[in-house]
Amino acid sequence: xxxxxxxxxxxxxxxxxxxxxxxxxxxxxxxxxxxxxxxxxxxxxxxxxxxxxxxxxxxxxxxxxxxxxxxxxxxxxxxxxxxxxxxxxxxxxxxxxxxxxxxxxxxxxxxxxxxxxxxxxxxxxxxxxxxxxxxxxxxxxxxxxxxxxxxxxxxxxxxxxxxxxxxxxxxxxxxxxxxxxxxxxxxxxxxxxxxxxxxxxxxxxxxxxxxxxxxxxxxxxxxxxxxxxxxxxxxxxxxxxxxxxxxxxxxxxxxxxxxxxxxxxxxxxxxxxxxxxxxxxxxxxxxxxxxxxxxxxxxxxxxxxxxxxxxxxxxxxxxxxxxxxxxxxxxxxxxxxxxxxxxxxxxxxxxxxxxxxxxxxxxxxxxxxxxxxxxxxxxxxxxxxxxxxxxxxxxxxxxxxxxxxxxxxxxxxxxxxxxxxxxxxxxxxxxxxxxxxxxxxxxxxxxxxxxxxxxxxxxxxxxxxxxxxxxxxxxxxxxxxxxxxx
Numbered sequence: 001x002x003x004x005x006x007x008x009x010x011x012x013x014x015x016x017x018x019x020x021x022x023x024x025x026x027x028x029x030x031x032x033x034x035x036x037x038x039x040x041x042x043x044x045x046x047x048x049x050x051x052x053x054x055x056x057x058x059x060x061x062x063x064x065x066x067x068x069x070x071x072x073x074x075x076x077x078x079x080x081x082x083x084x085x086x087x088x089x090x091x092x093x094x095x096x097x098x099x100x101x102x103x104x105x106x107x108x109x110x111x112x113x114x115x116x117x118x119x120x121x122x123x124x125x126x127x128x129x130x131x132x133x134x135x136x137x138x139x140x141x142x143x144x145x146x147x148x149x150x151x152x153x154x155x156x157x158x159x160x161x162x163x164x165x166x167x168x169x170x171x172x173x174x175x176x177x178x179x180x181x182x183x184x185x186x187x188x189x190x191x192x193x194x195x196x197x198x199x200x201x202x203x204x205x206x207x208x209x210x211x212x213x214x215x216x217x218x219x220x221x222x223x224x225x226x227x228x229x230x231x232x233x234x235x236x237x238x239x240x241x242x243x244x245x246x247x248x249x250x251x252x253x254x255x256x257x258x259x260x261x262x263x264x265x266x267x268x269x270x271x272x273x274x275x276x277x278x279x280x281x282x283x284x285x286x287x288x289x290x291x292x293x294x295x296x297x298x299x300x301x302x303x304x305x306x307x308x309x310x311x312x313x314x315x316x317x318x319x320x321x322x323x324x325x326x327x328x329x330x331x332x333x334x335x336x337x338x339x340x341x342x343x344x345x346x347x348x349x350x351x352x353x354x355x356x357x358x359x360x361x362x363x364x365x366x367x368x369x370x371x372x373x374x375x376x377x378x379x380x381x382x383x384x385x386x387x388x389x390x391x392x393x394x395x396x397x398x399x400x401x402x403x404x405x406x407x408x409x410x411x412x413x414x415x416x417x418x419x420x421x422x423x424x425x426x427x428x429x430x431x432x433x434x435x436x437x438x439x440x441x442x443x444x445x446x447x448x449x450x451x452x453x454x455x456x457x458x459x460x461x462x463x464x465x466x467x468x469x470x471x472x473x474x475x476x477x478x479x480x481x482x483x484x485x486x
Contacts, residue, residue: 102196113186133158134170202267240353249454252347261337270327362426402482413458
């Protein structure tokens with residue numbers, strides 16, 4: 001049996017072992033973060049001075065809410081990036097030097113981030129401020145905040161954490177070095193990045209399709225002009241459709257492409273603010289001394305203008321804002337109509353007026369000219385041959401009218417030679433407006449045409465041959481089949 005002396009020695013040894021185990025356990029726990037993982041401090045903390053968890057507290061402890069902020073200044077090194085001040089008159093915040101401009105969502109996020117920024121961890125026994133990049137000379141960013149009571153604090157934002165989850169920081173009036181999460185990055189901004197990229201006051205989105213006038217200039221020269229046709233004018237029969245092209249000719253605008261152009265003007269936006277300095281040098285630099293495009297549009301009697309400068313070569317273009325900045329916009333995303341050719345603005349169908357609004361149709365070709373007078377509407381429509389004074393088969397005339405409605409523009413004419421005239425039809429509305437379509441055979445398959453004397457496009461010669469042939473059939477009382485191929 002173990003004697004008394006040996007038992008005492010054994011108990012003492014066990015006690016020593018238990019004490020050593022407890023010490024090691026405590027030391028092991030002190031090297032762990034609160035989430036149970038051991039941080040790598042070999043670079044940011046060479047001597048192994050490790051962070052320990054603290055109850056979350058605000059960095060700027062004097063702030064109870066955003067409205068306790070009087071002034072916020074942010075520097076990157078020695079460069080002042082922006083200043084935000086509280087304005088009692090509007091009970092809100094303004095960007096100093098840009099008070100008249102619109103701000104984006106990032107602006108309000110900055111105020112929230114500053115007022116809610118929290119200390120996540122403190123560094124136990126930090127070696128030196130320089131080790132963490134939080135000294136006044138080493139800090140990447142300095143945040144200077146003044147509260148409504150006049151208390152001013154400077155927050156030095158230093159090196160990022162190895163984990164990428166935040167940054168080391170220090171306050172000017174506090175010896176502690178601590179960690180904050182990545183919400184501090186919302187403060188890393190500059191004046192231009194806080195400005196809204198909205199270019200003009202928005203239009204009423206329920207009214208944009210009533211845009212009264214749309215004018216597009218290209219290299220200072222008129223390119224396209226379209227007007228809205230008022231209801232009374234449509235009802236009087238002087239125009240067809242809701243829109244009419246005024247320049248370069250009286251074409252029918254493309255429904256889809258013209259609508260896309262108008263939609264892009266409801267609330268025109270750029271993608272970024274390039275500069276707010278509208279100087280002669282910048283006007284020349286970004287191409288506004290001779291704008292590549294100018295858009296003028298009118299809604300509810302108010303006329304707006306947008307000026308576009310140089311293209312960048314990567315699908316973007318500089319644009320001038322009404323709010324005093326030059327922006328950069330992706331053309332396809334914001335202003336697709338700047339990439340349109342003239343043909344893209346035009347409906348391929350030459351003609352589209354309801355027959356109820358027509359009072360007279362004249363058809364002319366080599367060796368003939370026939371005029372038909374229309375009266376009545378719908379089922380009561382009567383068509384009279386003006387030469388004979390006799391009515392003709394109304395349905396047969398409707399069939400021929402479908403021929404005219406089916407005429408389709410194919411593209412730009414390769415020739416505008418008017419020597420070889422082929423056919424003409426004139427449409428006179430009940431309001432007395434006349435539309436004259438003339439066709440000239442210019443190549444094996446092309447027939448150049450003009451609308452009231454203006455033209456740039458062609459139709460297929462076979463389509464013109466058909467309406468010419470069917471015009472002769474109509475005059476002879478023969479059946480016209482608009483579906484039959486020529």
